[in-house]
Amino acid sequence: MVDSTHTTTPAWWRDAVIYQVYPRSWADADGDGIGDLPGITAHLDHLVALGVDAVWLSPFYTSPQNDAGYDVADYRDVDPLFGTLEDFDALAARAHELGLRVIVDLVPNHSSDQHVWFQAALAAEPGSAERGRYIFRDGAGENGDLPPNNWQSNFGGSAWTRTTNPDGTPGQWYLHLFDPSQPDFEWNNPEVQEEFRSILRFWLDRGVDGFRIDVAHGLHKEEGLPDSPEDYDLAIHPTGHQPMWDKPAVHEVYRDWRRVVDEYRVEGQDADRILVAEAWVIPDEALARYVRPDELHQSFNFGYLMTPWRAREQREAITRGLEATAAVGAPQTWVLSNHDVPRHASRLSYDIERATRVLGIGPDHPQPDNELGLRRARAATSVMLALPGSAYLYQGEELGLPEATTLPPEVRQDPTFVRTNGEDVGRDGCRVPVPWHADQPAFGFSPTGKSWLPQPEVYGDLAPNRQDGVAGSTLELYRRLLAVRRKYGLGRGELHWQEAGDDVLAFTVTGSGGRRVQVVTNFGAAPLDLPHGELLSVSGPLDGHRLPGDTTAWIAPG
Template sequence: MTSPSTATLHPIGRSTPGTEWWRTAVIYQIYPRSFADSNGDGLGDLPGITAHLDDLAALGVDALWLSPFYPSPQKDAGYDVADYCDVDPLFGTLADFDVLQAEAHARGIRVIVDLVPNHSSDRHAWFQRALAAEPGSAERARYLFRDGKGDGGQLPPNNWESVFGGPAWTRTTNADGTLGQWYLHLFDTSQPDFDWANPEVQEEFRRILRFWLDRGVDGFRVDVAHGLVKTDGLPDHLPAVDGDSMGGDSDDVPYWGQDGVHEIYRDWNRVLAEYAGDRALCAEAWLPTVDRTALWVRPDEMHQAFNFPYLQTEWDAAHLREVISESLRAFPAVGAPATWVLSNHDVVRHTSRLALTAENPQGHGIGPDSPGQPIPEVGLARARAATAVMLSLPGSAYLFQGEELGLPEVIDLPGDARQDPTWFRTDGERYGRDGCRVPIPWQADAPAYGFSPSGATWLPQPAEWATLARDVQEADEDSTLWLYRTLLATRRAYALGSGDLEWLEGFGTDVLALRNGPVTVIANTGDAPVALPAALESATLLIASTPFAGTAVPADTTVWLLAG
């Protein structure tokens, strides 16, 4: 890999308000353990990311979001953090992080790191001290310890369920062997929730923010940003059967979306404002409407929020138009960009999801016995078309590693290979998220398809990866990789991220038609070709997500046109 100058990317001062980089950026999510393994242990690492920065620069992304790489027992793939200010030896060292960041900045690519404030690992020093301390102690007050109900406290404090299945409470054992208090964990037993009413917790996370800001990071993606604060008294609540595990389809959940979270992010906003360079906070906030989501990005709070209502919209022109319109009303109304996303490490890859024919609640995943199995050809066509719509929209967009290769969800993972806590805590009832986390392919003929020099992989890769490897797609200008490169380059050339959307009328009910600046976008979500109107027949074709003859847009296809 060539190594350009490592001069810092950060400007001395801030941008003019309204022109900050995060308003229009295309940000690429890296799930470190599945991106590239430099040392052959089967787990991706930070040097592996650094070795592929030229590939990401060629793709044309503006920033990277790194999922957790902190010291962790890895019970939830690093989202169980034992130390927020270091690097797990599995992934490298702090020096490796510094090299990665400097090399990314030298290529004009910014770096966002994941922050997990709702809970820590049970191996975190604070929680270990809490377990050793008495009920009512300052050590326990950093977490949500409570006495149980019933005789001898044998029942949990309430009926809350874990996102991963099973109860959200685990009972402790005292030093003398007797049973003690219970602690809350909205996720795995190994992930105890912090008590954000405690000033010590608040101050600790200010310290953590400054640690990474001092190292030069450009911002933070905030995990479970709608959690943290729980309703006083912790009242009973049961989610809807087969509902969204993260609360994206529910109102009035006592542990999601509480008003108290907003003061936390106002405080964090003030911390980021101490630093030059337009540092950004992005919320993972699963909320039922874009209006609710927009509350997280008011001017003195966070800067971006993932648009999960958009991610969860099916491939349907009318529904897409509605959520896009609502997003472009709600987010700019509070001074924020709409932030679009179709895939990440927690959802079925959209190459498969958009072709499912049965309900698939977020977090459940799909496996060989799931109903409504996707048809691969349909899923890929829809995914390419959906991405072409997303990247034409004003605002910022997130990509998930491997989607530029058209990778589908890996459905046929054997049960003994799966590692998601959801799989274990539901006794295999839910397949969980492993299918979108399989290590990605770089070279068709190399060990582990170029992911690892030893051929080792923490999750098994399917034989299909050989046909989807990056080197194969490099040689094919009709590949999904080349489509993404062309979309990103054209988006930048016509400044679509800072543009204005205008809906175009007169098309059928299966067509989404819009104009952003000089670019006209026609997306056919139906199952029959749609003829272009006479006014567009002479337009210059910029991009087509599937082969396009110039007179009719095929089914499951999006085209970008430049009118004469």
């Protein structure tokens, strides 16, 4: 038996369902083929009807867009591609009017190389205050011709790029754990620390309800920047075994930030401003350190996202996740899809050996079985939304959108595709603009029919106007799950495992007022007899009164 942390604290974030909007792919109001803030505002009613508690916006800041906005040139303004600060204020005001909280992305590990600080650093001398805001080092080798260490970029190739001095001679090297256009900040520098306190307050003063922190585990690097171990294996080594990830000093940053956001709490109101970590950290106990009482509020459980679709592994992942956060008094934060991984409606269709694939899927890969993938995705979401804690949904998953796997090379924009010479096709496949209306240009995404990435034809059949009110549609399933989750208080409940067969996941969640919901997922081929009670939700058609494979049911015990 595993009991999640049960609390009477009214803090909204402990069981919130938060919906991620990727601004360039949500809705285009001005017709240029790229989504924008007014487009988001125009469709907030969709989120209210869905039943979520908050919306998280991926970056919309001033940026050259080399990495879709995660290369920030100005942290206090809106890129004209997406609108203006006034458009953001209108969005936030409308969201709050509708009862939705607003979370914005924050990118503290690195800036754009077009940021005024980095441009000043390039123009300054080695050892200067300007260069001290970033990580510059002399090169290795007799003439400094080699990178300072062996670190590799997450986007492929070396994590170091050499500068050129004003006289044309080779200069120092700078660190970028991602694209060369994204130089890493030096977080030991007090000026960097104070700058981000100021950025937090800027957006808090505009009324945001929280921040999702990009690369939260990467801010501090190991002193001396030693080489990364050649034998590092993510499957067996803790993330902190690498010199660039999960260093103890990052926790001091988040204790500092927690003090900042707590300044904006309103006594007697459920008005916490929250901090959410994107931290690809293992094991679960290391990840749980980020959500200790004086640090962050939430941290995505990516281990759960990557868990194979098999009963035993699913139970183990859920158990580990709940135990790890319960030990520090925090809720668990569940997620199955986002803007960095293939959509789970396609990813889950692969066999066990490929079920954890998080790299992009291209036209030359084995193609997903989208019918099987959607059936499993609906079942998996039905498990996730029953679990105690908070949950995040990615735009379009409530429509059952599959990954766009056949994008041709000439339309791809992810820097990963370029830096790996196409060996990794990148993340464009999960970022294709969402459909709104099957019979409109670009399926309602843009009034002109433009779309910055081409939409698969199947997206039209999955548009909301084809699913709204249709019994058994994925959209109506999500609405039903979220309504029942809220009614029974499942996010604040306690989970108890039930013994079942090798191909069955079964548990009960005791929610608000002691009401119980029994959750059963059949991973096998043969249908199962349903437990007695009221059928609250089922992820797919029943076989008479039996539960088919790859299907999840919620039952109120009789």
